[in-house]
Amino acid sequence: MNIKWDKILLGGDPLLVGSQIAIVLTTVGIIAAITYFKKWKWLWNEWLTTVDHKKIGIMYILSAVLMFFRGGVDGLMMKAQTAVPENTFLDAQHYNEVFTTHGVIMILFMAMPMLMGIINLAMPLQIGARDVAFPQLNALSFWLFFSGAMLFNLSFVVGGSPDAGWTSYFPLAGKEFSPGIGNNYYMVALQIAGIGTLASGINFIVTILKMRTKGMTLMKMPMFTWTVLVTSLIIIIAFPIFTVALLLGMMDRLYGTHFFTVEAGGLDMLWANLFWLWGHPEVYIVVLPAFGIYSDIISTFAKKRLYGYTSMVWAVVLISVLSMLVWVHHFFTMGVGPAVNSVFSITTMLIAVPTGIKMFNWLFTMRKGRIEFTTPMLWSLAFIPTFLIGGVTGVMLAMAAADFQYHNTLFLVAHFHYTLIPGVVYAVFAALYYYWPKMFGYKLSEKIGKWHFWLFNIGFNVTFFPMFFLGLNGAVRRAYTYSAESGFSTLFLISAIGSIILAAGFAALVYNIYWSFRYAERNVGNDPWGNGRTLEWSIGSPAPHYNFATLPEVKTIDAFWYMKKEKKGLGLRKSDLKPIHMPSKSWIPVYMGAAFFVFGFMLVFEWHILSIFGGLAVLAGLVFRSFDYNSGYYVPVEEIIETEKWRGEIK
């Protein structure tokens, strides 16, 4: 085995050297701080080995915020590069790496974990459960995501970044045209994270089907939980396709097979088909839970029952079915003929119908309500007109013949940012403000929240609206520069200015987290918004680690709302309290994350012999797990009484 030591670290470029130094310093700083404050034990016991769905949720969200930062910096670098024509801030190769990592990180390491975090946090609480069905598997999912994300990010400074776009189309992404190892990172890191996601999907489905509290029939579940159920179904259908595609891609790159190559009869279009068979459902995987979040928040702050609950459920189911039948719309231009293109145009446009139903239902939920403009509600409100623009431009793109003119231009880039940002990012922000008190026992500042809201919204529109026109002018995506004669300059400049405002909005969020951590009022009570409708608002804030002292009984939809109204089912009686069985913490998930990281690293560098040892380390984790007979522990009644003191005296 011939290891080229001198080529492992990237060098030469000040940007890279700067990042390397920054990474090393940050790591040293973190380690020093933990040691100084003697927090290693706490970190290990309370976080790294935890199987508590709420803590796992918080870790997901924290990592996702970091990844948002990384992906956002990528976005800003691209905007800086294209702010003026023929700019030389980034060269072609760097620009290619940057948009590739931006796309991958934003979708797979930002949007996905954000939502996974919020699902973890809220879904078990909404159905009145004490944890997910397989708590240790849940921790494993997190650590696999984390391991994949870290491996992927490492590529920036070690070995070289992938540079074939987030779609990683072959043959470009194969060894024939990308001989460096950058694209190995894509194949391997996404595989590791993907296994975790698949496990989450299974976990959530079992949780929702098996662990709902007494009386909560499927049609009494909160809308968010419904969307999680459907999303998880999409995950277990779509992710295996990606798993296979990545495996074949990895074989092509690492072992010289010919699934997608030009050589020896490989089929590049097979990759495109497999990728989008997963990729289109993937965008619904991130957008459906967001729809659920909006449904809950809009009904909460309009103080009104969700309009058309049943049709909302059916709309989600219909969207999920259709989402599997539209993938060809990503390559109408492949010359497959008018018949095929017509069919996929129709299926794609049909998605507009259930989506429209949802839009109208949200609007009618507000009608005859009493709308309160809290920060979570502001994000939900802004979602409606912005996502509308994303949606209608989506219909325009769905018209295959017209798509021949929009495809691969900045019109497309504007469109999908108009769906992903209001459709996912706004929802995530809304949910963060909404659930923050449930996580930590205090609210984020509403005042700074409004700064965050306005800056981000204005910045977003100024950044992306001009791109529609750039696209119609003939500006293509993924181009690192353009000529002054093209006439694109003004719009590109406006867009770049917008991205600075956008960044200021993100900074306001970070400041808000810091400020609220220091100064926000504590003791917000179980129902900090005063209008809680679902079970998560019936328990203390922050939620106790066992969630529910006694499992609630549900009689209606919006159970907590009616409990409050009828003053029934809220109290806690001493005679009902019993010791609560909870799962024990475990080191195996974090070990597995580490083992997969090492294994993945060896694979990426094509050190075949070392990678066998990496594989054995993974296997060892599985063996340990098989001999793990720990069956959990009981929370004693005294501890429960102590924790539930906020309710007043428990008789």
Place this chain on the structure above:
Amino acid sequence: MKRKRLIGSAIAISLLLLLSGCETNLVVFQPMGPQAQKIADLINWSLIWIGLIVIVVISMFVYFVWKYRAGANSKYEPEEHGNKWIEITWTTIPIIIVILLIVPTVRTLYDLEEIPEGYEDQEPLVIHVTSADWKWIFSYPEENIETVNYVNIPVKRPVIFKLTSAGTMQSFWIPSLSGQIYTMAKMEVELPIVADYEGSYFGKNTNFNGEGYQGMEFEVLVQSSNDFDEWVQEVKEKAPKLTEEDYTEILKPSHLGRLTFSNTHLDWIDHADHHADEYLYPDLYYEHGYPGQIFYDEDNDENAVEETGGDHNHEH
């Protein structure tokens, strides 16, 4: 209050952009041939309906949010949760709009496959297009000439492009004349076009294909049929012959200016053929970072560069 301000500024911004958009060149809305015209018509038709939807939904949104804000003392019915007829209405109307958009879409899709009306009786000019990293190669088999990075065509005569790729996947786009189509190695796709007006139009690749993607452009020069014939004649007489060695050089990853030849590479290779030889140069694509193993195929030996992966780092 704030909401109103948001809407106000949104309208202002969009107007501003619309105006600035008109000033610059919305190439998609300036069709120069029947194919592009059909697409532009379809887009305009869609904009009517899209506009309608946007106006209706935004009006409802503004009205509801304003009217039912807390403190406005409008009607409050917290238990209201559905109405069959309203729901049927807002399901049916979108379905109708979808049908209104689908029908012309399908019709346009079929139309774009054909030589446009009024031009069927002319003999089409066949041009083979081969995309390679990062240039466009145009071969005129009938005329037996070949150009790189520019293509001349006669006005008002149907042209059939037969497209393939020598390597990565590209997308062939002349927005003034028609929509895009992908070029793929070892297969062929067809794109018929007609240009109604003489002039020079830009064409480019829109499908990302590596480091040199950005400059992968070509010029389409639409000439009167006399000028075109003259040009062909001149090329035949004056342009050099393309040899296999030259051609192998051309296929290496590079940006080339314009080239012209008085024969075509179709004489010895058609990349659209399923069993065509490959011209692959993995070494020449090495950028930076850790080099991976490269797998050579026997077929490709003669073209491959005799170097091992990653031992030359071209500066950037």
